[in-house]
Amino acid sequence: MLFSPSSMSHAQENANPFDVQVSVSPIERRFQIQASYVVPINICNAFAFITDYEGVKTTPGILEAKVISRVGNKVRVHRVIEEQVLFFPIELKSVMEYIETPNRLLTFEQISGDTKFYKGSWRLTSDKDKTTFKYEALVEPYSLIPSAVIEYFMNNSIRGRFENMAQRTIQYKAVEKLACK
Numbered sequence: 001m002l003f004s005p006s007s008m009s010h011a012q013e014n015a016n017p018f019d020v021q022v023s024v025s026p027i028e029r030r031f032q033i034q035a036s037y038v039v040p041i042n043i044c045n046a047f048a049f050i051t052d053y054e055g056v057k058t059t060p061g062i063l064e065a066k067v068i069s070r071v072g073n074k075v076r077v078h079r080v081i082e083e084q085v086l087f088f089p090i091e092l093k094s095v096m097e098y099i100e101t102p103n104r105l106l107t108f109e110q111i112s113g114d115t116k117f118y119k120g121s122w123r124l125t126s127d128k129d130k131t132t133f134k135y136e137a138l139v140e141p142y143s144l145i146p147s148a149v150i151e152y153f154m155n156n157s158i159r160g161r162f163e164n165m166a167q168r169t170i171q172y173k174a175v176e177k178l179a180c181k
Helices: 005-015 043-050 147-173
Strands: 021-027 030-039 062-071 074-085 088-101 105-113 115-127 130-141
Touching (some): 021 147, 043 130, 043 147, 088 115
Antiparallel strands (some): 074 088
């Protein structure tokens, strides 16, 4: 036997150092997405990361992100995202409204855009020197692409996106926001 169960477990931990969990479930014409990951970052910096609306432009697939208004704890952001579905690039534009509850919750809803429905939240929980990011969303795309193809695309690309996001969170930590000191 080349691999013992304990070495396989260690290899799996190294492959998923942020304990990234993702599930995509079809619900009629919509998709429910649930994801989470854990990063060694304090909750203040975690909240600064998920509310850096224009900083996400460094994320693969996000072509543009611009804050268009901020009133109290409500922020509206214009976004342009490019998705690859069946080797075809699809550009999606939207105006998102975010409602911030500092260091705990970020809810969002598409106000206008290229999907029929997109609404969800980010919840943050802190445990000592780690923060757990929990994402939940309900999405209904406008699409001529069959639902089964969209589900396949989501199941095969979303985990990588959250793994990338967890890695970017660690890099963001290195910049430690002044508001958190």
